[in-house]
Amino acid sequence: MGTPQSYRQIFNAASIIGSSAFLNMFLTMFRNKITAVLLGTSGMGLLGLFISLNSLASTAWGGGAAYSATRKIAECNNNFRKIALIVVSLRRFAIINGLLCMILLAIFSPLFSEVIFGSQKFIIPIICCGFAIFFTLQNNFLLAILQGYRDLYALAKIRIGVGLIGILLCLPCYYFWGHNGIVPFLILLAFGDWLLASYFVKKYRIRRVKLSWHRWGKTIRLLLSFGLYYMFFVFMADACNYFQNILLLQWYDLSICGIFQASRYLSGLLLSFILGAMGTDYYPRLAKITRDKEELNNAVNDQQNICLLLVFPGILAVMLFAPLAIKILYTDDFLPAVELIRFFSLSSLLQTFSFALSYLTIAHGDGKMLIISEMGAKTFETSSFCFLIWSGIYQLGALSLIVSGIVYLVLLLGISHWRYAVHVNKENFLLLLFMLIIIVISLGIYYCFQEMYWGYVINSLILFASSSYCLISLSKKLSFSLSDLCNRIKLRFYKE
Incomplete structure (x- = not known):
């Protein structure tokens, strides 16, 4: 059982990054609204494909070196x-790999255009996308430095800045150029992110060292010894998402691809907000205590407990307000995404429970176990996704995430128990079971009452009761009264 001090440390880190992520979340939603209005469902689908390409290429050419450097x-x-x-080794690595990626992307652009879009008309946009990938690689290396130093305030300010830059850039790009403005927007956004991160890294005045090519190669090999495993894991996740988008595009159309993209974004928005905020501090903190088994076990269980209490009310809120969120953030053409979002809620809860365990392999630099756990989950997800949407009902694709979530959790529980002697306590298991039952009941109410008034009333009461329970539990663990807790959140928020 964790102490109030350990819970406060987790909450403090989450509140710093979380407050900025909360602002960034609304800025991103506003940007998506602009995209949906100006580009429509097909534009959202096209944007998703280019973002996936950018993510896939930057992951492959980054080699996981930036993430390894953080540790x-x-x-x-x-x-x-x-x-x-x-730092010097990583900077040189990012520049060289960024240039190589641009060259190879230009050479193979006709092939990529034909495979992804089924035509040759996207060759120039794919070539230009290489500039966005180059700046993304430079930005990732700078963020690795800040995260390694655990400079949470700088990372928080960057999150807000990125959100503002995205809105300022997407409006003119999409308004004047339409679908043709997607790639210029991605290039300018990546460049803006790089400039912003460069500004915050400068304050550390990292000393310059002369580095021979032999010494550079030796340092990079050290970073890549685990970084390549991590790169393969992220690459595999991005590749699976990209493959699923291509299947939707080939078997259905660009509009269905856009609807699936919107549902995944909204259902994952809360997770990226809370878990992303927590992971920023959790990863380097866990890397420092890997040799102390007792402290490691306590840290994982404390993190898991806080994650569940923070995320669960949000999952229920997303389920309840999904139709309203779609109408506000997108257009009525995206309303079929509501059913998908509600199914994704079960997967979201499983991901939350797995979150604290998933960092054990990364913090230990255990690449083999990382690949085993991720490959098992992604194999089940992709194969079940193919089988389910092949039936002709694309909504069944949501079940693939639930299947992979269960497989992933089972694998992580086994690895954490036998490999690292970390055991999930009974309290967290019971909390997960309680939350799963509530979500299943809530889903049953939606399908019994459909879109009727009483269905929303009952689920609103469930949301209120669940939120109250989580808030009271959280205040007890932090040894705060509810008023103190609210004041602490406000203080962290305005400190940004």
């Missing part, structure tokens, strides 16, 4: 020479 910087304990060596 190494966190372990350096202010050894400035070692940190400088890692």
Whole structure:
């Protein structure tokens, strides 16, 4: 059982990043509304394909070196020479790989255009997308430095800045150029992100070191020893998402692809907001205590408990307000996404429970176990997705995430128990079971009452009761009264 101090440490980190992520969430939703109005469902689908291409290429060419560097910087304990060596090596690696990626993308652009879009008319946009990938690689290396230092305030400000830049850029790009403005928008956004991250990294005045090519190769090999495993894991996840988008495009059309993209975005919005905020501090903190089994076990269980209490009310709220959110953030053409969003809620809860366990392999630098767990889950997800949408009902594709979520959780529980001697406590298991039952009941009410008034009334009461329970439990663990808790959130929010 965790102490109030450990729970507060988790909550403090989450509140710093979370407040900025909360603002960024609304900025991103506003940007998606602009995209939906100006480009429609087909434009959302096209944007999703280019974002997936960008993510896939930057992951492959990043080699996981930036993520591995975060762990190494966190372990350096202010050894400035070692940190400088890692930073200089990573900067050179990002520039070289970014240029190589641009060249190869230009060479194979006709092939990519034919495979992805079934025509040759997207060759130029794919070539231009190489610039966005280049700046994304440079930005990832800068963010790795800030996360390694656990500079949460800088990371929080960058999140807000990225959201504002996205809105300022997407409006003119989409208004004047329509679908042709998607790639210019991605290039300008990546460049703006890089400039913003560069500004915050400068304050560390990282010392310059002379680095021979031999020493550089040795340092990069050290980073890639785990980084390549992590790269393969992220690449595999991005590839699965990209493959699913292509299947929807080939078997249905661009509009269905856009609807699926919107449903995934809205259902995952809360997870990316809360879990992303927590992971920013959780990863480097966990990397420091991997040798202390008792402290490690407590940290994982504390993190898991706080995650469930914070995420669960949001999952119920997304289920309840999905139709309203679709109308506000998109257009009525996207309303078929509501059913998908509600099914995704079960997957979201399973992902939340798995979150704290998933960082164990990464914090230990255990690449083999990382690949085993991720490959097992993604194999089940992709194969079940293909089988389910092949039936002709694309909504069944949502079930694939539930299947993969169960498989992933079982794998992580086994690995954490036998490999790292980390055991999930009974309290967290019972909490998960309670929340799963509530979600199943809520789903049953939606399907019994359809869109009738009483269905919303009953689920509103369930949301209120569940939120109250989570808030009271959270205040007890943090040893705060509810008023103190609200004041603390406000203080963190305005400090940004």
